[in-house]
Amino acid sequence: MGYLLLIAGIALMDQLVKLLVMNHMVLNESIEIWNFIQLTYVQNTGAAFSLFRNGTLILGAVAAIYLLVIAVLWRKPFVRPYHLPLALLAGGALGNLIDRVFRGYVVDYIQVGSWPVFNIADIMVVIGVSLMTLLVLRSEVGNDGKDKNSAS
16 A cells, blocks of 8 residues: 555645646746756757657657566566666656657656656666665575676
8 A cells, every 4th residue: 555655645735846847847847946057948848858759659668667577576576676776667657658648748847957857756766776676686696796697
């Protein structure tokens, strides 16, 4: 139940900030927050870094399939150690999927330096993938530092 609340909380927080940005900023407007951090309102029809522009339909379908796979596999014993990163990924995917379904694009608003504009959902996906990678690597290497898959 806790992970469902986390997923819903991430998607809700993401959507609330997006609504604030859309209601209080003009498209492509930038507001300096601090030094090299800006709020910049953009509409992204692609994926990360605006790759796959106008790919809303296929990217939405991929996100929906991803969420369905997580739901189906969630109770499997081998998935339990990965619940936190999967919940972060799912919350981020859901936040951006809501945009794709109801707006036809994803609202991005955080800009750091010259890095492409992103949002809270994107941050959660990156943290989820990073945490998943660390957990997988940790499971591949035993406590003694030796690779569990190599022949001894």
